Amino acid sequence: MLRVNLGRLKRDLLELGAIGRTPEGGVSRPSWSDADMEARRWLLERIAAAGLEARVDAAGNIFGRWQPGRPVVMVGSHIDSVPNGGIFDGPLGVLAGLECLRRIREEGIRLRHPLELVAFTDEEGAFGGFFGSYAFTGVLKAGDIPSIRDSKGLRIVDAMARHGMDAMRAPEACRNPAEIRAYVELHIEQGPVLEAQRIPIGIVEAIVGIRRYGVTFRGRADHAGTTPMKDRKDALLGAADLILRGRELVLALGTEASRVTVGIIQVKPAVGNIVPAEATLTYELREQSGELLRSLAEKSRALATEIASARGLEVSIQTILEIDPVPAAEEVKAAILAAAEELGLTYLRLPAMAGHDAQVVGRAAKAGMIFVPSRDGRSHSPLEFTADEDVEQGANVLLLTLLRLAAG
């Protein structure tokens, strides 16, 4: 049976992992940074050295193609990173994909459908995230591009112009979905589930949807000493109530994969001897069922309103982010499952709790994801690690999955 060459894949992972290296042992390769550019040049060289046709599209997405024709079976992920992130998040999917194409080419295997490797631009969000996959699937509109900036205010238009690219032309990267037979992404789990259960392969059922709200409670600023407790309209108490009761609500009505997180809270006037007049918090829900996500969102909003009226406060709720869950395509899941069984590997069906290019591509074409264990569930950190054996097994499942999808 055909297998990947682990030694070669590991060398690639370590070589790419040395680009943008941080003193802590992680990598910093935000999209369009010097380190990202060096990584792009390195990848293009590796693609050419593998005998594949290398190409960069108008959004900066990098491709490596094996054999002409359509529709194509695509494999990939991203090579940009968060600041001081790990070396596996993204590169594993790209480099294992490269290794699969190399092995198939070396063996001279004839397939019904061509194969294409892809590394999408800015998955991690230096410029908001998914720039490449949004452009590739036609979601990115020219009118939105001038206002896309990084956290320091640098416009993506200027960042790309530094490297001789015109960001305004990125929508030209849009590919007709009819040309894509399937997209498969191998990725580290970034969570603790597979490791805890000692299962080498995760088959992603769905990529979770997200609802993020900005909730503002308004009360009244008063003297912290002279205002009796019963006369106060303390906005922060409304926020505190929502944080605790929102958690209870999600624990009671959600599934094990439901999440609620308050990551930011701001108080005004933020003075130690003044009763808070205003408290704004971010309230983020994640869930893989669209129906349940909508229901949790509605009940959370109703809860915020109920808390405000019980405490004599006003509340306003602003939607910050609305991403619907994307189920993995049945055909891709079945191919992954058959590949794992062929290799005699145990597997677990699980949701992807983080964002991935597969969720963007999955709205336009059949997409699926394979997860491999992350040590201690750590990711977006220099401590991110996946053992050689898990890398090898995941890459072999990817290889057999691609063969199945490209043969049929």
Ligand SMILES: [Zn+2]
């Ligand atoms: Zn990733």
